[in-house]
Amino acid sequence: MIPYIKGQLTQGKTAVVTGANRGIGKAITETLLAHGCKVIAAVRDTHSAKLLFDYNPQLHFVELDLSQSDKVKSAVKEVRAISKSVDILINCAGIASGSLFQLTSIEDMKQLFEVNLFNQLLLSQQISRLMHRQKSGCIINILSSATHQIDKGTLAYGCTKSAFERASLSMALELADIGIRVNAIAPGVTLTDMADEMDQQAKTDLVSRSLLKKAASAQDIANTALFLCSDLSSHITGQVINVDGGLI
Numbered sequence: 001m002i003p004y005i006k007g008q009l010t011q012g013k014t015a016v017v018t019g020a021n022r023g024i025g026k027a028i029t030e031t032l033l034a035h036g037c038k039v040i041a042a043v044r045d046t047h048s049a050k051l052l053f054d055y056n057p058q059l060h061f062v063e064l065d066l067s068q069s070d071k072v073k074s075a076v077k078e079v080r081a082i083s084k085s086v087d088i089l090i091n092c093a094g095i096a097s098g099s100l101f102q103l104t105s106i107e108d109m110k111q112l113f114e115v116n117l118f119n120q121l122l123l124s125q126q127i128s129r130l131m132h133r134q135k136s137g138c139i140i141n142i143l144s145s146a147t148h149q150i151d152k153g154t155l156a157y158g159c160t161k162s163a164f165e166r167a168s169l170s171m172a173l174e175l176a177d178i179g180i181r182v183n184a185i186a187p188g189v190t191l192t193d194m195a196d197e198m199d200q201q202a203k204t205d206l207v208s209r210s211l212l213k214k215a216a217s218a219q220d221i222a223n224t225a226l227f228l229c230s231d232l233s234s235h236i237t238g239q240v241i242n243v244d245g246g247l248i
Contacts, residue, residue, distance in 0.1 A: 009230035011036030014083045016127060018042045018064060018120070019093030021049035023192030024142060027218035028090055028225045033058055035226065037088070040079055042123075066093055066119040067111065076126040085134055088229045089127045091120045092142045094160075096194055098153040109156045116160035121167060128171075128180055136179040138229045141168045142221070143186040145244045149209075151202060161186075165240060172238035181237035183228050188244025189215040211246025 010032050017032070019025035020041035029039050033056055042064035043049040049061055062078035065071040079086065094116045097108055124139055131137030146158040147165050165184060172182035189198070189207050207215050224243050227233055 008036045009226055009232065010088070013087040013229075014038045014040065014085060015088035015090060015229065016040045016042055016079055016086055017090045017092060018066070018123070021045075021052055023194060024187065024190060024218045024221045025090075025092035026052065027222035028092060029053075029059070031219070031222040031226050032088075032229075035230075038083065040082055040086075042075055042079075042093070064093070064123075066115045066123075069119055069122055072119050072122050073126065076123070079127070080130070086127055086130045087134075087137055089124060089131075089137070089139045090142070090225060090229070091124065091140070093120070094142070096198075097156050098198070099156070100153055101155050104155050109159070112156050112160050113163070116157075117163050117167065120164065124171065128175060131180050132178050134179075137175075137181070139171065139175075139180065139182045140225055140228050141165075141182070141184040142225075143168075143184050143240065145186055145188040145206070145242065145247055147186055147240075148242075149206065149247060151206070153202070168240070169238055176237060181233075183233075183237060184240045185221060185224050185228070186240055186242045186244065187216055187221050188242070188247055190221060191215050191217055206247075207245070209247060210244060211248065214245060216243055216245065 015032050015037050017029050020029040021043045032039050038058045040060045042062050044065055046061040046063050060082050062075050064075040097112055143165050144161045146154045147161045168184040189203055221243055
């Protein structure tokens with residue numbers, strides 16, 4: 001694992017990170033904490049999530065179930081109770097589903113869109129209103145190389161991430177006037193629990209197609225997120241950064 005960059009790049013800021021209890025979300029949470037950020041971890045099960053982290057007074061937990069819009073609104077109320085302002089939102093939570101086109105259930109696709117797109121947009125709407133008060137903020141949406149790479153079995157998941165990329169650009173355009181930057185990260189194969197659920201041959205093939213011929217660590221993605229939500233990237237918005245080892 002590549003160690004996170006040490007410093008205080010997010011000192012004094014408050015971030016909401018979804019999917020903070022595993023994989024990329026956990027790495028981002030730990031990296032932001034290491035840089036002086038207050039982090040509100042939005043997870044489905046707060047009790048089990050707390051067991052995964054060392055105690056840190058800067059780390060708070062709220063319950064978030066992205067399959068239900070009313071749960072999103074409840075989570076935002078909890079966020080407001082913890083902090084009057086939010087500087088950073090990282091939409092990292094998501095679910096994966098793979099099946100061939102003719103075997104893909106439309107009902108399953110609808111569920112995937114609820115979690116991976118619709119309710120993440122709802123959360124972003126709610127949090128961006130908090131950012132509006134201070135006329136500044138940063139939103140980072142975690143996409144996937146499936147947005148750009150067409151492989152068998154990726155119809156449902158790829159469609160949700162492609163739609164989220166398009167939404168990210170609209171968000172960047174419309175929120176720029178109030179000082180909110182919106183960017184996205186599209187990871188390739190990353191060594192996480194979600195990657196373990198991929199078909200092994202498909203995963204091997206995808207890695208072999210990259211220039212670096214290796215999978216990313218969760219920390220690789222977290223380091224990119226750290227850059228995008230720090231003042232080092234204060235003039236960057238509306239961008240999708242591929243962290244995929246060079247898939248071309």
